[in-house]
Amino acid sequence: MATTIGEEKVTVFGEEEAKQLVNGLRVAYDSGRTRSYSWRVAQLKNVVRMCDDSEKEVVEALYKDLAKPELEGTLYELGMIKNACKVALKELKNWIRPEKAKTSLTTFPSSAEIVSEPFGIVLIISAWNYPFLLSIDPVIGAIAAGNAVVLKPSELAPASSSLLAKLFSQYLDTSAIKVVEGAVPETSALLEQKWDKIMYTGNGRVGRIVMAAAAKHLTPVIMELGGKCPAVVDSDINLEVAMRRLIAGKWGCNNGQACISPDYILTTKDYAPKLVDALKTELERFYGKNQLESKDLSRIVNSNHFARLSKLLDDEKVSGKIVYGGEKDEEKLRIAPTILLDVPRDSLIMSEEIFGPLLPILMLNNIDESFDVINSGTKPLAAYIFTNNKKLKEKFVMSVSAGGIVVNDTTIHLAVHTVPFGGVGESGMGSYHGKFSFDAFSHKKAVLYRSFIGDAALRYPPYTGFKLRM
Numbered sequence: 453m454a455t456t457i458g459e460e461k462v463t464v465f466g467e468e469e470a471k472q473l474v475n476g477l478r479v480a481y482d483s484g485r486t487r488s489y490s491w492r493v494a495q496l497k498n499v500v501r502m503c504d505d506s507e508k509e510v511v512e513a514l515y516k517d518l519a520k521p522e523l524e525g526t527l528y529e530l531g532m533i534k535n536a537c538k539v540a541l542k543e544l545k546n547w548i549r550p551e552k553a554k555t556s557l558t559t560f561p562s563s564a565e566i567v568s569e570p571f572g573i574v575l576i577i578s579a580w581n582y583p584f585l586l587s588i589d590p591v592i593g594a595i596a597a598g599n600a601v602v603l604k605p606s607e608l609a610p611a612s613s614s615l616l617a618k619l620f621s622q623y624l625d626t627s628a629i630k631v632v633e634g635a636v637p638e639t640s641a642l643l644e645q646k647w648d649k650i651m652y653t654g655n656g657r658v659g660r661i662v663m664a665a666a667a668k669h670l671t672p673v674i675m676e677l678g679g680k681c682p683a684v685v686d687s688d689i690n691l692e693v694a695m696r697r698l699i700a701g702k703w704g705c706n707n708g709q710a711c712i713s714p715d716y717i718l719t720t721k722d723y724a725p726k727l728v729d730a731l732k733t734e735l736e737r738f739y740g741k742n743q744l745e746s747k748d749l750s751r752i753v754n755s756n757h758f759a760r761l762s763k764l765l766d767d768e769k770v771s772g773k774i775v776y777g778g779e780k781d782e783e784k785l786r787i788a789p790t791i792l793l794d795v796p797r798d799s800l801i802m803s804e805e806i807f808g809p810l811l812p813i814l815m816l817n818n819i820d821e822s823f824d825v826i827n828s829g830t831k832p833l834a835a836y837i838f839t840n841n842k843k844l845k846e847k848f849v850m851s852v853s854a855g856g857i858v859v860n861d862t863t864i865h866l867a868v869h870t871v872p873f874g875g876v877g878e879s880g881m882g883s884y885h886g887k888f889s890f891d892a893f894s895h896k897k898a899v900l901y902r903s904f905i906g907d908a909a910l911r912y913p914p915y916t917g918f919k920l921r922m
């Protein structure tokens with residue numbers, strides 16, 4: 453695969469090329485340029501300009517890679533990126549400023565502060581499903597914190613990857629911010645190098661490979677992974693609004709190919725039929741009768757994922773469980789929104805993250821059983837509950853361990869920059885967004901200031917009995 457290093461196109465990118473790249477970045481970082489406030493601001497402003505100027509190209513690339521609807525591209529990718537930049541530009545002075553800290557009697561007289569310093573050179577490996585957001589959003593944090601950066605976009609969204617390479621070389625300081633396109637060989641060559649921080653977005657299997665490579669150099673990592681995000685639906689709710697919000701988070705987010713899309717629903721046996729009816733009504737209102745052809749739904753990214761999703765439907769444990777949808781077009785890589793009712797917990801579809809337009813519903817005797825189902829699996833990236841029951845909300849927030857929780861909606865916590873975004877357990881480690889992005893790419897250096905007065909004799913030998921008794 454052709455690789456772009458800065459403005460240069462190269463056909464081979466192996467370990468030697470990766471080494472040279474890192475050496476070059478080290479020189480740029482060591483010059484101190486990336487640490488200056490003016491450099492950071494200039495690059496962030498350039499990111500905004502880049503997004504404004506290239507909206508059409510971005511929308512086209514997203515269409516080529518995923519048939520992503522224009523609104524999803526402009527709102528959930530470019531809109532979120534520009535917002536993240538604006539927040540960083542507004543707050544950067546405050547974030548950079550050393551934070552005063554209290555000191556204790558032991559060090560009296562003294563003062564202390566926490567200084568945020570960049571890690572140095574960072575590697576950001578991103579995924580295909582939101583190829584611009586998942587690439588540029590972390591880069592914003594890395595730049596704001598004063599690092600030099602290499603971005604490795606996903607090869608599964610090739611049009612987006614090559615546009616990212618082109619735009620970065622046109623708009624950003626290419627001596628300190630570079631894009632390396634490529635797949636496993638190129639990423640492996642990059643991972644052999646010593647980085648000061650690595651952020652990886654993708655699945656847990658590759659996450660383990662990235663962590664193992666980072667461990668060789670004791671490089672700290674941020675892992676933005678996935679998992680099965682549950683949505684609990686209680687019966688005391690505004691069902692119509694709830695189902696609209698659920699659809700927006702599932703099919704309205706890249707046709708379910710989003711890390712925080714609801715993966716499955718938990719509801720009671722009694723309520724399930726009503727819920728399914730409401731879902732069908734709202735789905736038809738949004739996407740019409742022929743949903744396979746809807747322009748408002750992304751396609752499946754490639755034939756491997758299409759085959760993987762088809763296999764989940766072919767599992768005999770879910771045969772006869774489809775109550776809505778199920779239509780597929782292999783040639784166009786399209787799968788219609790599909791609902792499966794009364795899905796057993798030991799079915800294939802419940803054993804892995806779905807990451808597509810299929811939505812299984814599990815039926816419970818009572819809503820409290822949802823806690824057993826959720827807590828018996830790995831910790832999700834997001835967990836949702838629709839209820840008006842105060843006690844149930846509290847129990848959910850306190851006893852479900854997840855990257856994030858949303859009550860009475862889905863996915864939109866992503867847009868709240870004042871809360872951290874990230875996983876826990878198998879859904880990831882570390883977080884970003886807003887100030888959390890700046891912190892994710894900054895080392896928090898403890899600095900203690902002393903003068904030459906008030907030199908207590910207690911700590912100095914000889915350690916007399918008198919000193920011991922003080």
Ligand code: NAD
Nearest residue numbers: 578579580605606635636639654655658676677678679711
């Ligand atoms: P992907 O296939 O694009 O892979 C992610 C990155 O890993 C790519 O850049 C790819 O080149 C690289 N990669 C693949 N194999 C590799 C290897 N053997 N060695 C080194 N690098 C390798 O994306 P994916 O993994 O299919 O993404 C989907 C997963 O990511 C889902 O589990 C989803 O939940 C998760 N995800 C998480 C977030 C988040 O913010 N937490 C966001 C999006 C996706």
